[in-house]
Amino acid sequence: MTTTDDGGGVLTSIRPFGTALQMNLAAALRTRRLGTRGWQGAVNTAYDPLDPATAADPFAAYRALHSGGRLHYNAKRATWVVSRLEDVRAALRDTDKINSSQGVTRVRMAAELVVLTDGQQHSRLRKQVQPAFTKRALDSWQAITGRLATELVDNVLANPGCNVVEELAIPMPLRVIAGILGVPEADIADFRRWSEGAVQMINFTPTPSGILGGARCLAAALALRRYFLKQLASGHLKGSGTVLGRLIEHSTDGNLTDEQLFLISILLLIAGNETTTNLLGGMFDVFARNPEEYDKIRANPDLIPMAVEELLRFTSPIQNLYRYTCADYDIGDVTIPNGSRVLLSFGAANRDPLVFDDPDTFIADRNPRMHVAFGYGAHMCIGAPLARMEAEAVLRELVERVERITTTGPTTWSTNSSLRGPTVLPVRLQQR
Numbered sequence: 001m002t003t004t005d006d007g008g009g010v011l012t013s014i015r016p017f018g019t020a021l022q023m024n025l026a027a028a029l030r031t032r033r034l035g036t037r038g039w040q041g042a043v044n045t046a047y048d049p050l051d052p053a054t055a056a057d058p059f060a061a062y063r064a065l066h067s068g069g070r071l072h073y074n075a076k077r078a079t080w081v082v083s084r085l086e087d088v089r090a091a092l093r094d095t096d097k098i099n100s101s102q103g104v105t106r107v108r109m110a111a112e113l114v115v116l117t118d119g120q121q122h123s124r125l126r127k128q129v130q131p132a133f134t135k136r137a138l139d140s141w142q143a144i145t146g147r148l149a150t151e152l153v154d155n156v157l158a159n160p161g162c163n164v165v166e167e168l169a170i171p172m173p174l175r176v177i178a179g180i181l182g183v184p185e186a187d188i189a190d191f192r193r194w195s196e197g198a199v200q201m202i203n204f205t206p207t208p209s210g211i212l213g214g215a216r217c218l219a220a221a222l223a224l225r226r227y228f229l230k231q232l233a234s235g236h237l238k239g240s241g242t243v244l245g246r247l248i249e250h251s252t253d254g255n256l257t258d259e260q261l262f263l264i265s266i267l268l269l270i271a272g273n274e275t276t277t278n279l280l281g282g283m284f285d286v287f288a289r290n291p292e293e294y295d296k297i298r299a300n301p302d303l304i305p306m307a308v309e310e311l312l313r314f315t316s317p318i319q320n321l322y323r324y325t326c327a328d329y330d331i332g333d334v335t336i337p338n339g340s341r342v343l344l345s346f347g348a349a350n351r352d353p354l355v356f357d358d359p360d361t362f363i364a365d366r367n368p369r370m371h372v373a374f375g376y377g378a379h380m381c382i383g384a385p386l387a388r389m390e391a392e393a394v395l396r397e398l399v400e401r402v403e404r405i406t407t408t409g410p411t412t413w414s415t416n417s418s419l420r421g422p423t424v425l426p427v428r429l430q431q432r
């Protein structure tokens with residue numbers, strides 16, 4: 001880890017993934033100290049996604065935001081809060097004024113990563129990853145997801161009362177990604193341990209416990225990096241059917257180095273794991289609470305794709321991401337000044353009563369086409385078809401084999417301010 005002063009604050013630079021990831025901790029703390037001086041004209045709010053209780057159960061807060069006004073400002077956190085669907089979509093579109101180059105989390109950070117760049121640099125990096133997600137590639141992954149869904153639902157059926165998050169929602173996306181990268185079965189346990197450690201980077205906070213956790217994920221990221229670079233150097237993980245093999249074959253950006261290939265792999269792990277886990281865990285919670293909606297899908301399995309869209313809207317695996325304004329940005333008659341931190345609440349937008357009737361109710365055949373669970377605009381999720389495929393595979397397996405999903409104990413929810421999903425969800429599946 002190195003630190004430099006860029007004149008605007010101390011940039012803490014770490015290279016966990018071989019590329020510089022710069023976090024402006026001083027700027028983050030300074031923004032907080034600005035307090036109410038940053039406020040200009042929006043409705044003041046105490047809504048705070050960093051509060052663990054709010055993060056675990058944010059829906060009353062969303063109702064208050066929706067009835068309170070169009071744009072809110074939390075002075076304690078020096079954060080503007082955008083909660084209406086149309087405003088979230090407009091902000092995601094307007095990358096000239098409000099963008100990702102200073103980060104998409106509460107701590108400002110910069111790195112040459114697709115999610116943290118804009119304009120031409122972003123297009124170039126996105127084109128590096130896109131060939132992995134062609135229709136042909138997706139078709140070739142159907143068998144992997146179908147097989148895993150059967151095996152994991154088998155396990156849950158065989159263990160009534162098990163924590164379905166541990167038993168199915170975590171291993172499904174992780175093993176799918178391992179499978180499409182071509183990681184051999186024998187390495188999957190290590191791969192899982194390092195990946196789970198490394199992806200916690202997304203939860204970094206500049207607090208003593210956050211820094212300690214950060215050191216642990218750094219160690220995991222370095223182990224994962226050693227593993228990848230060793231495998232890549234000996235020609236593994238580059239086969240023609242693998243993700244990296246496809247990227248090498250279709251590269252429009254010269255020869256991709258092993259470092260670049262590793263970076264792309266870690267990006268897929270970070271972007272695709274906890275998000276999909278939250279969706280799959282959320283699915284069991286929703287159907288245990290709404291048996292009549294589950295029955296609707298059992299009676300008509302053609303509803304599966306539509307039900308997955310409604311699950312995405314209703315559970316919103318990423319509840320919030322941030323943007324920073326790079327020019328004055330207007331919402332209605334309020335101007336958010338250049339340099340501000342703006343929270344885009346996907347979770348609130350997906351329950352916007354101006355767009356969705358009865359937004360807090362799960363309706364399997366609602367067909368909520370406007371939802372922003374995968375974002376919108378230039379940065380819209382590249383892995384959306386894969387996440388949908390995984391959720392559809394699990395739901396198909398359930399409706400074919402399971403009559404009723406019931407919980408056998410209390411559900412615990414994550415308290416992360418951006419990603420929300422169950423962490424403990426004991427279930428029993430009643431076979432047909």
Ligand code: HEM
Nearest residue numbers: 114115268271272275276279317374375379381382383387
């Ligand atoms: C239910 C599961 C998922 C959800 C809810 C989700 C959500 C999102 C969202 C909201 C964004 C936009 C970020 C932004 O605007 O700053 C995004 C971007 C991205 N997602 Fe996903 N994602 C999921 C699964 C996946 C999977 C499975 C992969 C790949 C294996 C993936 C790869 C990516 C990548 C590479 C980006 C960056 C795109 C860019 O910046 O241009 N995601 N995702």
